[in-house]
Amino acid sequence: MSREGLQAVKASEGIDLSSWRQHAIDFETELGKVVIGQQRNIHLLTIAIFARGHVLLEGDVGVGKTTLLRAASRGLGGAYERVEGTIDLMPADMVYHTYIGEDGRPRVEPGPVIRYGSELTVFFFNEINRARPQVHSLLLRLMAERSIAAFNREYHFPYLLVFADRNRIEREETFELPAAARDRFLMEINISTPTDPDVRRQLAFDPRFHDGDKLIESVRESILDHRALPQVAAAIQESVTASEDLQRYTLDLWQAIRNPAAAGIEIPDVDMDRLVSGGASPRGMSYLLRAARVAAFLDNRTMVVPEDLRAVFFETMAHRIFFDPIYELRREPIVRELVRQLFERVPAP
Amino acid sequence: MMRVIFLSLVAVFVASAPVSAEPSLALKDPRSFGYFLGDTLTREVILRVDAGETLEMASVPLAGPVNYWLELNDVKLDTESSGGGSTTYRLVLNYQTFYTPLDPRKLTIPGFALKVAGASGTGEVTVPGFEFISSPIRQLFASSSQSSGSSVALQPDVVPYPLTTGRERTAMLVSGLIALGSLIALAWHQAWWPFHKRAARPFTDTARYLRSNAGKLQDASGYRTALLRLHRAFDLRAGRRVLADDVDGFLADHPEFKPYAAEVEAMFASSRQTFFGNNVDGASKQLPLSALTDLSSKLAVAERSAG
Numbered sequence: 001m002s003r004e005g006l007q008a009v010k011a012s013e014g015i016d017l018s019s020w021r022q023h024a025i026d027f028e029t030e031l032g033k034v035v036i037g038q039q040r041n042i043h044l045l046t047i048a049i050f051a052r053g054h055v056l057l058e059g060d061v062g063v064g065k066t067t068l069l070r071a072a073s074r075g076l077g078g079a080y081e082r083v084e085g086t087i088d089l090m091p092a093d094m095v096y097h098t099y100i101g102e103d104g105r106p107r108v109e110p111g112p113v114i115r116y117g118s119e120l121t122v123f124f125f126n127e128i129n130r131a132r133p134q135v136h137s138l139l140l141r142l143m144a145e146r147s148i149a150a151f152n153r154e155y156h157f158p159y160l161l162v163f164a165d166r167n168r169i170e171r172e173e174t175f176e177l178p179a180a181a182r183d184r185f186l187m188e189i190n191i192s193t194p195t196d197p198d199v200r201r202q203l204a205f206d207p208r209f210h211d212g213d214k215l216i217e218s219v220r221e222s223i224l225d226h227r228a229l230p231q232v233a234a235a236i237q238e239s240v241t242a243s244e245d246l247q248r249y250t251l252d253l254w255q256a257i258r259n260p261a262a263a264g265i266e267i268p269d270v271d272m273d274r275l276v277s278g279g280a281s282p283r284g285m286s287y288l289l290r291a292a293r294v295a296a297f298l299d300n301r302t303m304v305v306p307e308d309l310r311a312v313f314f315e316t317m318a319h320r321i322f323f324d325p326i327y328e329l330r331r332e333p334i335v336r337e338l339v340r341q342l343f344e345r346v347p348a349p
Numbered sequence: 350m351m352r353v354i355f356l357s358l359v360a361v362f363v364a365s366a367p368v369s370a371e372p373s374l375a376l377k378d379p380r381s382f383g384y385f386l387g388d389t390l391t392r393e394v395i396l397r398v399d400a401g402e403t404l405e406m407a408s409v410p411l412a413g414p415v416n417y418w419l420e421l422n423d424v425k426l427d428t429e430s431s432g433g434g435s436t437t438y439r440l441v442l443n444y445q446t447f448y449t450p451l452d453p454r455k456l457t458i459p460g461f462a463l464k465v466a467g468a469s470g471t472g473e474v475t476v477p478g479f480e481f482i483s484s485p486i487r488q489l490f491a492s493s494s495q496s497s498g499s500s501v502a503l504q505p506d507v508v509p510y511p512l513t514t515g516r517e518r519t520a521m522l523v524s525g526l527i528a529l530g531s532l533i534a535l536a537w538h539q540a541w542w543p544f545h546k547r548a549a550r551p552f553t554d555t556a557r558y559l560r561s562n563a564g565k566l567q568d569a570s571g572y573r574t575a576l577l578r579l580h581r582a583f584d585l586r587a588g589r590r591v592l593a594d595d596v597d598g599f600l601a602d603h604p605e606f607k608p609y610a611a612e613v614e615a616m617f618a619s620s621r622q623t624f625f626g627n628n629v630d631g632a633s634k635q636l637p638l639s640a641l642t643d644l645s646s647k648l649a650v651a652e653r654s655a656g
Contacts, residue, residue: 245624303625307594344589347581349624 037194053186077222078121085131400434551582
């Protein structure tokens with residue numbers, strides 16, 4: 001555990017977890033008013049926030065990815081920065097702001113990432129797959145260590161959460177995120193168009209949803225105190241226990257995902273011995289447990305149960321499983337089937 | 350022969366004719382000669398009594414040996430009322446002789462007395478004895494030509510005539526096959542050996558395991574084993590792993606278990622306490638092993654009734 005983490009645990013004594021659970025429910029309800037038909041994704045986002053994890057949203061164009069993240073940022077409070085991923089965006093553009101001053105001399109000032117110093121709470125990276133790999137590399141350290149070096153010194157961001165989104169429609173002028181960067185996201189949430197006809201009708205015809213800015217402004221600000229969140233997150237991880245049986249069950253899941261054929265998982269037209277070439281990293285498993293503990297906390301329990309693992313497994317693990325190249329092209333249906341069968345085959349408890 | 354019978358009948362009637370108040374007795378006797386060892390003789394005694402008189406049953410001879418060579422095989426008594434209030438008793442006596450005479454010899458079936466109870470007291474009617482001539486089957490000393498091997502020597506028993514049993518045998522085969530088929534069907538239904546491993550009866554299997562291992566499962570690890578057994582039964586029944594949150598869906602898919610929804614939910618709650626809450630004692634107090642066994646039996650019955 002890092003020094004920061006230890007401090008957080010020390011400071012976590014005396015935190016009223018039940019009132020924080022109420023805050024979390026309020027947060028979900030508030031987001032649910034703005035982004036309708038996405039209850040599950042809002043719940044997952046809440047879990048990620050309480051697990052102090054970065055989130056990548058992906059999905060079609062115009063399904064509300066950006067709206068959801070902006071609404072969450074507003075509900076979270078604290079300093080908020082936003083960067084649009086473009087092909088000519090360079091790492092330095094994120095750290096420094098360079099311009100010619102009124103006196104004609106070049107100036108260098110802090111850029112979007114370090115402008116607010118340690119107060120930065122949400123760093124929202126829009127269309128992340130349009131940025132170059134150099135930019136992704138910069139994100140690695142920012143996400144993993146919550147620190148960055150600039151102006152010959154270290155900047156720390158104890159409250160930072162990175163939200164990113166990308167659409168899966170175009171492939172031109174985009175750069176696939178490196179595996180290392182994807183592994184640093186706690187969750188990769190897939191947002192799709194709501195299927196409920198009533199929700200669809202509201203989205204299309206209710207004027208409330210036509211003006212995005214007004215809609216975001218209707219979200220109550222700072223429902224969660226971003227300064228307390230690290231301590232609360234540590235307290236949750238301390239208070240929710242994972243029994244030996246659950247640990248064994250988690251290890252069984254891990255083993256089964258690395259070797260699906262041995263676990264009896266069968267997907268039509270897929271050679272199960274060749275399918276999984278790597279992934280499901282130890283960091284991924286620790287993230288999974290972190291998210292599962294928060295899910296248990298939000299469900300008002302002090303123990304993790306298999307249902308918690310199942311609730312967050314796809315979003316926390318699917319993007320960490322790497323397939324044989326021949327199967328990568330139809331990744332989406334295969335990984336869904338793999339995770340579905342995983343929970344149907346591995347005995348619990 | 351007929352004349353002999355007729356004469357004896359006449360003699361009896363003549364003898365009893367003058368006393369009209371006396372009961373009348375008539376006898377039908379067989380021929381009195383030409384008998385061999387083992388032959389049977391049937392005597393019929395017809396006694397008519399007046400109104401108000403009855404034959405005392407105690408005076409009727411009983412079937413059984415009469416003396417060392419004579420056996421009374423069978424006694425039949427018919428009673429019929431005739432006109433004027435009188436009663437006719439028809440007594441049929443079936444004798445068999447076992448006497449082995451060396452030459453033709455006169456033998457006597459002893460007579461007996463029948464008692465008739467009337468208003469004035471008890472009277473006796475004597476049935477006279479019957480004499481007949483019994484003859485030897487062969488001459489005393491067989492000639493050499495008639496010794497062993499001849500027709501006079503003791504012959505082997507007649508081979509019994511075989512009964513036709515075709516229908517019975519067919520019926521036995523068919524019913525046997527039906528019984529065997531029913532036994533197999535019952536074993537399948539109850540998941541007995543060799544069907545004890547079949548997946549379609551996981552609750553029956555579990556119920557049997559819990560009942561027969563009740564002694565071994567009393568401690569905490571036994572309680573865990575029992576819960577695991579039940580979990581695996583649910584998994585097998587559903588074809589996938591059933592978690593506590595999936596119970597509603599499971600009951601919707603398998604409505605035969607719906608009546609036990611509350612108990613199934615209690616079992617899953619207790620399983621959570623046991624496996625994920627590290628609280629075996631609390632769980633086993635809330636839902637003891639006996640309740641688990643009961644639940645498994647009920648689910649087994651529901652499972653079998655669902656087919």
